[in-house]
Amino acid sequence: MITLKGVTKQYSSDSLGLHDVHVHIEPGEFVSVVGASGSGKTTLVKLLIAEERPTTGRISIGGWDITDIPQRDIPLLRRQIGVIFQDFKLLAKKTVRENVAFALQVAGEPRARIRAIVPKVLDIVGLGHKLDRYPHQLSGGEQQRVVIARALVHRPKILVGDEPTGNLDAINTQEIIEILKKINEFGTTILLVTHNREVVNQLRQRVITIHNGKIIADEKEGKYRL
């Protein structure tokens, strides 16, 4: 599903994002990527959504080599990878329903289809009863669930979370992890970038540990080791 072969990302002569990274992630896997701040975790996410391009090496997703992906194809790639961030990135002046619908609108989906899909996806994340609330009327956990719903509307094969629980308390963190597990059970590959020890240890799934841009550990059923 996701393959990185000898990927290096050099931002400048004294700033290295990733160094000679080799990773292969199978479809349906739930992989946690752990590492200290500045270790290269976010660089990995940016490379996967083509926000950055590797200096050397090759990246492919679902057999599609995206190393030199043309600018015009990036939107197609991003519709196949759902991304959730620590800072939610919700539109404050749009309701829950509108925030999720927005992702379909930009993809040119017809209005009728948007009306049909959005409530269903919000039901999956448990927000079917808060369609007309605004982000500021929701808790942090609920806001993150809206973001997950927005990431899911395109039915992505991969869901990437960049510190999605970073701003949440323990209870909300648990809720989000449960939702991610549920999504994974439906077959979506999950790549969870985090430095939350409890979350990683509780998942008992594959863990990739990055340090100074290099993979220092890749365990099938790993633990947080930093």
Next chain:
Amino acid sequence: MFISFGRSITSAFQDIGRNLSLSVMTILILILMLLSVNTLLLIRFLTNQATRSITDQIDVSIYFTPTATDEQIAEVKKYISAFPEVTEVIRYSRAEVLAQFQTQYEGNPAITASLQELGDNPLGPTMVVKTRSAKDYQKIITALAVPEYEKIVVAKTFTDTAKAIDRIHIITTQVERFSVVLTALFAIIAFLIIFNTIRVAIYTQRTEISIKKLVGATNWFIRGPYFIESLIFTIISVSLTALLVFFAARFLDPYVAVVFGQSAILTNHVISNIVWLIGIQFGAVLLLTIFSSALAMRRHLRV
């Protein structure tokens, strides 16, 4: 495709609404720029009209002695008509000249009394010659300066309007130069304001833009609304300017009619050239707005 286009249009109107004061300012500056262009065009039109009107009034008058015979006058007419520059030769008999003279001085008892005292018609026949252009008149005057005609021609005159035409051209050239400078100034201001309007729009929507990129919006979906915004600015400013010019022409027509003796001269000119006027101005303003928007996006919008 059509759905995305429709959403881009909606988004463009939302942007205009969010930055209403800047949008209004942009449209106002574009209107000022277009008004100065239209002033320039109308001045040029009026100058041409004035020159043509003055030229139309010029003619050479040849005054014959009262003793000049019809044959002699016919010969002069034949000679003058042979010049390719001559467009019209009108001959007035002695009686016609007297009648014109009497009509002209109808209210002058001294002249009427003098004519009655003379008894006989003291005026000779007259010939009025019109040529293609004002500069040809001197040629006709020179051509008549031959001994055989000197005996029967009392006087040859033509009103020297060349100086008046030159003066009109000097004044209008100055006004045109001022209008060109003013137009260029407004174009620069419009460029800067549009650039800033788009820059502010990009800045205020940076979160929305980053989310659009994140969820897979195409370049067109992100950039399209700003181009459509430029198109909306163009349509509104050109339409409002066309209306303003039309009403200004109607307002000025009575004043222009005093000079040219024709009614609705400006309005008719605007109406008969409306497609050309709007088309050219629409194209020019669209180029200006698209160029400044594109530059603002290139500098401030990373897609």
